[in-house]
Amino acid sequence: MPKYRGIGVGLLGAGVVGSRVAEFLLAKPSGEGLNFNHHPLTLRSILIRNPQKHREFQIPPELVTTDPAALLENPDIDLIIEVIGGEYPAADYLNRAITNSKHVVTANKEVMAKHGPELLAQAAKFNVQLRFEASVGGGIPIIGPLSNNLVADDLYSIRAIINGTTNFILSSMVRGRLSFEKALEEAQRLGYAEGDPSNDIDGADAAYKLAILASLAFQTRIHTSDIYVEGIRNLHTKDFQYASELGYAIKLLAVGKKGANDVQVRVHPTLIPKEDLLAKVEGAYNAIQIEGHLIGSVMFSGLGAGGLPTASAILSDALGIARHLLSQERAPLTDGVLPSGNPITKTLRVQSLDELKTQYYIRLSVHDRSGVLAQIASIMGDHGISIASVIQKDANLSLGTAEIVITTHPSQEVAMQKALADFRMLPVVDAVESLIRLDTASL
Ligand code: NDP
Ligand code: HSE
Numbered sequence: 001m002p003k004y005r006g007i008g009v010g011l012l013g014a015g016v017v018g019s020r021v022a023e024f025l026l027a028k029p030s031g032e033g034l035n036f037n038h039h040p041l042t043l044r045s046i047l048i049r050n051p052q053k054h055r056e057f058q059i060p061p062e063l064v065t066t067d068p069a070a071l072l073e074n075p076d077i078d079l080i081i082e083v084i085g086g087e088y089p090a091a092d093y094l095n096r097a098i099t100n101s102k103h104v105v106t107a108n109k110e111v112m113a114k115h116g117p118e119l120l121a122q123a124a125k126f127n128v129q130l131r132f133e134a135s136v137g138g139g140i141p142i143i144g145p146l147s148n149n150l151v152a153d154d155l156y157s158i159r160a161i162i163n164g165t166t167n168f169i170l171s172s173m174v175r176g177r178l179s180f181e182k183a184l185e186e187a188q189r190l191g192y193a194e195g196d197p198s199n200d201i202d203g204a205d206a207a208y209k210l211a212i213l214a215s216l217a218f219q220t221r222i223h224t225s226d227i228y229v230e231g232i233r234n235l236h237t238k239d240f241q242y243a244s245e246l247g248y249a250i251k252l253l254a255v256g257k258k259g260a261n262d263v264q265v266r267v268h269p270t271l272i273p274k275e276d277l278l279a280k281v282e283g284a285y286n287a288i289q290i291e292g293h294l295i296g297s298v299m300f301s302g303l304g305a306g307g308l309p310t311a312s313a314i315l316s317d318a319l320g321i322a323r324h325l326l327s328q329e330r331a332p333l334t335d336g337v338l339p340s341g342n343p344i345t346k347t348l349r350v351q352s353l354d355e356l357k358t359q360y361y362i363r364l365s366v367h368d369r370s371g372v373l374a375q376i377a378s379i380m381g382d383h384g385i386s387i388a389s390v391i392q393k394d395a396n397l398s399l400g401t402a403e404i405v406i407t408t409h410p411s412q413e414v415a416m417q418k419a420l421a422d423f424r425m426l427p428v429v430d431a432v433e434s435l436i437r438l439d440t441a442s443l
Helices: 016-023 090-099 110-125 143-149 164-175 182-191 204-218 239-244 307-326 372-382 412-427
Strands: 007-012 041-047 079-082 103-106 155-161 248-258 263-274 284-292 296-303 360-367 387-396 401-408 429-438
Touching: 007 016, 007 155, 007 307, 016 041, 016 307, 041 307, 041 412, 079 090, 090 110, 103 110, 103 307, 110 204, 143 204, 155 204, 164 182, 164 239, 164 248, 164 284, 164 387, 182 360, 204 248, 239 248, 239 360, 239 401, 239 429, 248 296, 248 387, 248 412, 360 372, 360 412, 372 412, 401 429, 412 429
Parallel strands: 007 041, 007 079, 079 103, 263 429
Antiparallel strands: 155 248, 155 284, 248 263, 284 296, 360 401, 360 429, 387 401
């Protein structure tokens, strides 16, 4: 009988997340915070890019390599954990690991959003597991529930705060009355936002995560290009103040809705009623609300980023695979994915943004004189948009200017865009300062 050699692990990446994963895999049995004493996972090799880089966690030099083949082609490695990030070479490495019959765990939302269904199909073909719990919401369990615990339900709604960096910035803009620029600086100083924060603040990171969530929840392929994306760069402190006076918080919300034959997927700043649970999610926290015909509404929340929570999700995925490999029955490897290995069972049409019907918050800079409101109301009436409230703010008598803040009843996006174009043509309107969509779905 061959000597039991444990389950060999190859780790791609040893940055914020990878160094934590390595630390725990190499920890002594009583490693603080660990819930597994005698795990069968043996870390055999770690791929990095720059061996000269200073690292707070000292990686045993004998494990370090810059050669991906040392892991991907290594017969002593059964499981690859990928935490290098970015689309390439990560997607190629994952594919290569799978075709070499290695199980894989990844935290990479970009790869899973762009290549997830193909990689899952490939994993099923090679009878290995691909798990990706850490790709959305850091340590929050959400991929497992969507892949397993909620599959019986016809899920029809996702409303989610899934980018911790932007939620931290928005919270600072409210609490500290900071401008966007100052709040971003603070997020960078505290290590929440990266040096180049554009993926977070322009909404791409949330869109990758929404593509993964919506593909799983609605069992239809959602490409990132299907998602309407608007980031938080143009939000102004005034909007937080006015929104608050109207009873709303502003969040970067990822929304997925399923109709009978189509889906709607979008990421944009959104006014949420203050009493909505999502409005209370502060700082770097994430929260995901899922609605289904059987379950009603469920909410998952917690730390959506950071080395420790993300390592928790990755190690749990790795242990799940280990449990499978060690189980007596050797049941077919379907844990974490639907039996086909690919969750896509439907082809639903993706709605264009023009088809959206929702409420809106609009802030206009106008000349402060008689007849202005009547002209604005007339344009809205012409486009079939019904006004819910109007307030005049910041009137400046010497300049003769004011701001008008309007909220609407549910209206068509296409009509709203035409109304905005008409507002811009009005001589009494200096600027359309803000257009923010409202979401009241869970109330
Ligand atoms: P980091 O940038 O901190 O670390 C990346 C690591 O991968 C580094 O060790 C780097 O090597 C290595 N690496 C990058 N490119 C290559 C390459 N081409 N070849 C070899 N090694 C490479 O990233 P994070 O740890 O923050 O993130 C990793 C993944 O986890 C990403 O997909 C991210 O989206 C995801 N994630 C991150 C979270 C977080 O809080 N940070 C939360 C949830 C998910 P070197 O050290 O030599 O530079
Ligand atoms: N940059 C992400 C965020 C963390 O701010 O939520 C990794 O998913």
